[in-house]
Amino acid sequence: MRYSDNYFVKDSVFGLIKRGEDENLEFVCYKENKKNKFNGRLRFYGGGIEEGETYDLTLKRELKEELDLHMESCKLLKEIRNTLGGVGYLCYAEVLNLKDLKHKEEEMGEPQWLSVEELFKSNLVPNSKLLLYLYLLSYSPHLLSKHIDVIKTDVDFLLYLQENFDDIYKDFIGRLRGNS
Numbered sequence: 291m292r293y294s295d296n297y298f299v300k301d302s303v304f305g306l307i308k309r310g311e312d313e314n315l316e317f318v319c320y321k322e323n324k325k326n327k328f329n330g331r332l333r334f335y336g337g338g339i340e341e342g343e344t345y346d347l348t349l350k351r352e353l354k355e356e357l358d359l360h361m362e363s364c365k366l367l368k369e370i371r372n373t374l375g376g377v378g379y380l381c382y383a384e385v386l387n388l389k390d391l392k393h394k395e396e397e398m399g400e401p402q403w404l405s406v407e408e409l410f411k412s413n414l415v416p417n418s419k420l421l422l423y424l425y426l427l428s429y430s431p432h433l434l435s436k437h438i439d440v441i442k443t444d445v446d447f448l449l450y451l452q453e454n455f456d457d458i459y460k461d462f463i464g465r466l467r468g469n470s
Contacts (some may be wrong), residue, residue: 298446303345304418305353305364306425315406315433317422318357318391321399332402333413334421336381345379357392357401359385365425368455370417373437380421382429384445406433411439416450439447 307318320335322328337352340346346364353359361383368380391401406414409422423441426434441447 300338301351302338303379304334305381306347306421318401318402318403328415332412334418360386365393410437419447
C-alpha cells in the first residue's frame, strides 16, 4: 500500500459480468454512493487488493462480499494505472448462478443491468468504459463498431484514452497480431 496526497493507494481489480449475447448483451454495474470523485457515477464491481492476494482472488472475494456471487473464472484484459497511482486490473469474470442481485454494502446503489449502448451513453467511470471497450474489442468487435459514433462524442472517455494512449495502442496492436 502506498500513499498519495493523503490517500491510501491500493492496487485494485474491476470485473465485467455479462448476461446475454450479441444484441441482448448486458453488463451489471452500480452507482457509486461514496463521497469521492466518482460519487453518483456508474462503475463495474471490484475493489482493493489486500496484502497477499492476487487480482483474481480479490475479484472472487469482492463479488462474494458485494453480490453473493461465485466467480468461476477470471480473464485479465488489461493492467492500467489507477487515478491515485496504484495498479488497476481490468478483468472479465465468469460467474455462476446469476440471480436477483442485491447489494450487501450501503455505499453502492442497486445493481443495474445495462446494454452496451446504455453504458457508452452513461456516466460510467473512464476505467470501467475502458474495460467494456477492451471486452468488446476482444470478444464482440462487431458490437464495438456499432457504437463508435457514441464513443466519439464522449469527451471524458476520449480524454482518458488520450492520457493512456501509448499503453492502450501497444495493447491494441498486440491483440491485432494475436499476442495478447
